[in-house]
Amino acid sequence: MIAKYRSSFFEQFRIQRRVIWALILREMITRFGREGLGIIWMIAEPAMFIVGVMVIFSLLHSGEAGNSVAEYLAVSYPTLLLWRNGTGRVTKAIEVNMALLHYRPVRPMDIIYSRIILEFAGTTATFLFLYLIFIAIGVCQLPADLYTMLIGWLMVVWFCFAFVLTMAALAELSDTIERSSHIILYLMLPFSGVFLAAHLVPQPYRDYLLLFPLVDCVEWFHAGYYGVRMETYYYPEYTIIANLAFTLFALALTNISIKRVQSI
Amino acid sequence: MLELINVCKTYPIHHGKSERLILNNINLCIQRGEKWGILGRNGAGKSTLIRLINGVEVPKSGTITSDMSISWPLALGSTFQGSLTGRDNVKLVSRIYNVDFNKTMALVEDFTELGAYLNEPVKSYSSGMSSRLAFAISMSVEFDCFLIDEGMSVGDHRFHQKCDIELFEKRGDRAMIIVAHQVDLIRAHCDHAAVLDKGHLTVCDSVDEAIQIYEGL
Numbered sequence: 001m002i003a004k005y006r007s008s009f010f011e012q013f014r015i016q017r018r019v020i021w022a023l024i025l026r027e028m029i030t031r032f033g034r035e036g037l038g039i040i041w042m043i044a045e046p047a048m049f050i051v052g053v054m055v056i057f058s059l060l061h062s063g064e065a066g067n068s069v070a071e072y073l074a075v076s077y078p079t080l081l082l083w084r085n086g087t088g089r090v091t092k093a094i095e096v097n098m099a100l101l102h103y104r105p106v107r108p109m110d111i112i113y114s115r116i117i118l119e120f121a122g123t124t125a126t127f128l129f130l131y132l133i134f135i136a137i138g139v140c141q142l143p144a145d146l147y148t149m150l151i152g153w154l155m156v157v158w159f160c161f162a163f164v165l166t167m168a169a170l171a172e173l174s175d176t177i178e179r180s181s182h183i184i185l186y187l188m189l190p191f192s193g194v195f196l197a198a199h200l201v202p203q204p205y206r207d208y209l210l211l212f213p214l215v216d217c218v219e220w221f222h223a224g225y226y227g228v229r230m231e232t233y234y235y236p237e238y239t240i241i242a243n244l245a246f247t248l249f250a251l252a253l254t255n256i257s258i259k260r261v262q263s264i
Numbered sequence: 265m266l267e268l269i270n271v272c273k274t275y276p277i278h279h280g281k282s283e284r285l286i287l288n289n290i291n292l293c294i295q296r297g298e299k300w301g302i303l304g305r306n307g308a309g310k311s312t313l314i315r316l317i318n319g320v321e322v323p324k325s326g327t328i329t330s331d332m333s334i335s336w337p338l339a340l341g342s343t344f345q346g347s348l349t350g351r352d353n354v355k356l357v358s359r360i361y362n363v364d365f366n367k368t369m370a371l372v373e374d375f376t377e378l379g380a381y382l383n384e385p386v387k388s389y390s391s392g393m394s395s396r397l398a399f400a401i402s403m404s405v406e407f408d409c410f411l412i413d414e415g416m417s418v419g420d421h422r423f424h425q426k427c428d429i430e431l432f433e434k435r436g437d438r439a440m441i442i443v444a445h446q447v448d449l450i451r452a453h454c455d456h457a458a459v460l461d462k463g464h465l466t467v468c469d470s471v472d473e474a475i476q477i478y479e480g481l
Contacts, residue, residue, distance in 0.1 A: 015362075018359065018360070018362060019359075019360050021359065022356055022359035022360045025355075025356075025359065026345065026348065026352070026356050029348060029352055030345060030347050030348060098320065099344070099345070100345075101318075101319065101320040102318055102320055102336035102337065103336060103357065103360050103361070104318065104319050104333070104334055104336075105360050105361065106360060259322060262320070262321050262322045263321065263322055263324065264275070264276065
């Protein structure tokens with residue numbers, strides 16, 4: 001086969017899809033190996049984390065009327081893992097994998113995409129796995145509105161995609177941000193929609209909180225799961241527009257940072 | 265055709281406060297099937313030039329265009345992921361370039377004579393072993409243009425003989441860019457040559473002229 005790289009958009013798209021898939025499979029082996037549990041760690045590690053958090057918080061707090069803390073965390077904590085673990089995974093990814101660029105079809109963005117896809121797929125799978133178990137043992141219920149819940153999850157994933165890209169690009173552009181990124185991630189917790197649900201915040205502060213799109217996304221997701229059992233607040237149009245703008249910003253910033261990595 | 269037009273490359277020094285010019289206004293045009301030798305002393309910028317052509321790094325200014333598919337620098341073992349086995353690396357490359365894995369694997373097994381080592385992590389390989397692997401894998405993708413680094417000299421006699429057959433005989437119709445600080449390889453295989461010195465690339469009329477200039481540096 002003669003490998004050609006100057007070709008139509010669809011041909012390029014096909015190549016990129018193939019490359020990203022190759023990188024995902026490679027990443028699974030380098031990260032999880034073949035010994036011991038191997039690929040099962042992809043779900044086992046976040047699952048253990050989520051269950052641990054649920055146990056601790058359930059012992060510390062009693063839930064609000066009707067909704068247990070464990071139930072709340074089961075449908076909230078995975079959203080947190082998306083942006084927190086995702087950021088760690090993508091930071092410095094290109095620098096570490098610079099050698100892969102010797103294969104010309106591999107472009108820096110593919111390295112980032114493959115890591116994000118693997119991380120998000122792992123977290124989503126973990127959530128589904130735990131959720132089904134929790135339904136079976138009675139900790140969680142079936143979603144009030146599956147469709148809304150699904151769209152809500154996609155919104156969270158969308159926001160986290162842009163967020164992770166932005167953090168990775170900023171880390172590349174500034175050592176200060178790279179070193180302090182875990183502080184930023186920690187201080188973001190109150191604005192994650194997990195530890196401070198919108199209905200706990202009085203107006204007008206609630207609307208200020210909802211200006212941060214992640215809160216809207218998580219509320220959207222909660223709305224689908226809880227339905228009338230919990231008060232949820234989100235602005236769908238605002239969420240979509242904010243996510244879209246954030247994504248464009250993130251892609252532009254990533255482009256700048258990639259150019260920088262490649263010129264050092 | 266591979267074309268470099270007014271390519272400049274700098275690296276930051278003094279913690280980014282100033283820059284060092286590595287390649288200064290490089291112009292080079294390589295047609296299909298041409299064998300180019302690029303001579304230069306240590307630190308002349310040969311590897312940087314290879315990385316630019318290869319697309320690992322981007323130039324500070326100028327453009328590089330190509331309608332040929334370009335190989336990774338042959339025999340450059342560092343392309344590999346150390347924690348992956350030789351076999352996994354073959355798998356990765358065959359997925360990226362969309363070539364048949366089983367065919368590639370058979371070719372690699374035959375060429376490298378690494379045997380059971382192919383199931384061990386590449387980081388446990390000697391430099392000779394990883395260049396054999398890198399070379400063998402690159403033979404499975406039909407590139408239009410091969411980048412050849414002097415690193416090929418790490419192989420033993422038998423490896424060199426095999427390389428000569430596979431690369432210069434069977435794939436004699438492809439373009440090649442050989443970068444070296446020893447003149448033997450270039451004298452034997454190239455029909456065009458250039459000398460890289462202090463960031464400037466001097467394209468010579470003949471290989472002998474280039475060797476003369478290089479030896480006079």
